[in-house]
Amino acid sequence: MIRRRNLNDLRDPSDQSDGNQHQKVWEILPWYVNGTLESHEHELVARHILKCQSCADEVARCQSIATAVRSAEEAARTPSPEHLAHLMERIDRGSASAAPERWRIRAREWIEKIQLAFHETPSLFRWTLAAQTAAIVLLAAAIMLKASVAPSFYRTLSDAVSGPEPGRVHLQVVFVDDITEREIRTLLGSIGATIVAGPTPMAVYTVALAAEDREAPARTRETLALLRAHPKVRLAEAKWP
């Protein structure tokens, strides 16, 4: 029979002198009842309940709980007979395409983990998080879109600049910073070249030589040598198609 007392104060009954030991025993009583305590804990509980009525009563309550759990109607519930057949069919399908199936399982597990974490997050925080995530995704999409349509501002010297003229040899030239416009015109005039593009943000000019195709290789080497020797030219390279 269960004694009448304040059962809301189960955790810390006031009539115990050795509070620490009582507390420790009180916490592990369910596992004393199911017989899974280590031997030293089992002995501790067994000794304690001989002198502690509230713990002895709680053992009786735990036994009642165990009886109720074990006698519940769910004990009779089993999977339907066709369940195994469906499972084996699923395994057969999985064996036919084992790798994709495993990939799908892992992907689904990740999605489920995210969904679970989402559901377990407090509502206000959840929607704030969702809004932030959506904003980040939109921002990332906008940046990617812009990057795909915006002109590239960085070019190597071998990059195409704009509209090379067919049949003419093109060079890419970088002049020193203090060269004047007049000096550029004079220099390019001396080699028979005209500016076809530039300067780029990297100060690269593309110039076209007025040479016939058959003369191009020799003329190009000669012109490059002249340009590279010029004190106002920092860099000169042939621009190959």
Next chain:
Amino acid sequence: MHAGANGPTVGQLMHGKAPMQPSALEDDLDLIRRVVGRDRQAFETLYHRYSPVVYRYLWKLIRQREIVEEALNDVMMVVWETASRFNGTSRLSTWILGIAHNKALKARARSARFDAQLREGEPYGVEPSGPEDAWAHRELASAVARAIDSLPPEQGAVVELTFYHDLSYAEIAKIVGCPVNTVKTRMLHARRRLASLFAAESKRS
């Protein structure tokens, strides 16, 4: 299982409380090795050995037959697919119930209607709500079982694993993925909630 007709519980198998084949635990290791080797017959044996226990546990946490069967299917599929990950540091049953616990939580999360349906369809509660006579004729065990069903799932899981599956608190901690002290605390909360039921019964008697 405890019900008798379905055989010993996992806990009974593990702690030797119920009649069982002497080599059952060794059988488990042999079984899982054969499953790793894609032995379908071994897998079917494993299914028959553990599906009732896993089903019962899933039912306690989910309580919708279709979802429970789907979750059981998922659990067994994970066992088949990842049997090689079982490293033998825990019992096979602990490993499988750990998978089941995660699947049950995910199934609950997916089923947005679950809580509302449970509240509407099953009038669980620890307090007597009908006439005194109606309450008086109820069996305490039945009332306790209903009260257990009304516990929050994390507390209900600990109660179920303790008193039905007869698992130690360390094994329960592994299954539900939390520290041992959390297991004890959840059990304390559950016992406190159930205490009111015992108090009511005590007054009645």
